[in-house]
Amino acid sequence: MTFVESRSERIRPERFHGSAGVEDWRVVGEGACAYFRTGSFAVGARFVGAIGELPGAGGDHPDVDVRQDAVIVRLITVTDDYYGLTERHVELARRISAVARTLGMSADPSAVQTVQVTVDALEGPKVVAFWRALLGYQDRAHSGEDLMDPHRRGAPFYFQRMDVPRPQRNRIHIDVWVPYDQAEARIAAALAAGGRLLNDADAPSNWVLTDPEGNEACIGVAGPPCPGLA
Structure with a gap:
């Protein structure tokens, strides 16, 4: 090499x-x-x-x-x-x-933070095609389920497959990516503002919260420092 x-x-x-x-x-x-x-x-x-x-x-x-x-x-x-x-x-x-x-x-x-819009879809390819055309976005690294702004201005869109309809829940939620050392404070602030913790099974990399009416948001982090990698 x-x-x-x-x-x-x-x-x-x-x-x-x-x-x-x-x-x-x-x-x-x-x-x-x-x-x-x-x-x-x-x-x-x-x-x-x-x-x-x-x-x-x-x-x-x-x-x-x-x-x-x-x-x-x-x-x-x-x-x-x-x-x-x-x-x-x-x-x-x-x-x-x-x-x-x-x-x-x-x-x-x-x-530091970035925001991603996530859409839950039963027929992923059809839904992706619609949003690709509407937003003028492109596929991200041939994923088939991620769209990105080719000019790198707008928030990326991710399309999450559903196996069955969920009419009782919203089908669009927001993914907020924050630094690893800011996640706990951000979650605490959201809970204090009336939110509810829905799922922390994937903590410390991801938490799912809802607002007072059940609309969902995910707090995600990427890789805290690991000893020995320097």
């Missing part, structure tokens, strides 16, 4: 979080994300320009969202057969964090 091939090795969230120097970052449903507080749009613009000058940044295509007082950066590989992280993202995350420090910016991992 060449050096280039090894740096392109696909990795799981646990491997990313177990690496040194990525404390600013959290892996959520849409890749490794960091939220940097800039204090001004002008500083954020300089930060984005500096990211563009980093070696390898162009090849890894980071998604950058510039706001009035913050910049959100997302690292993820999107190909026909893969949607996730590689070893190269670890080093790029370190370099981006280093640039932020030189500009006096701080990261706020608690501000």
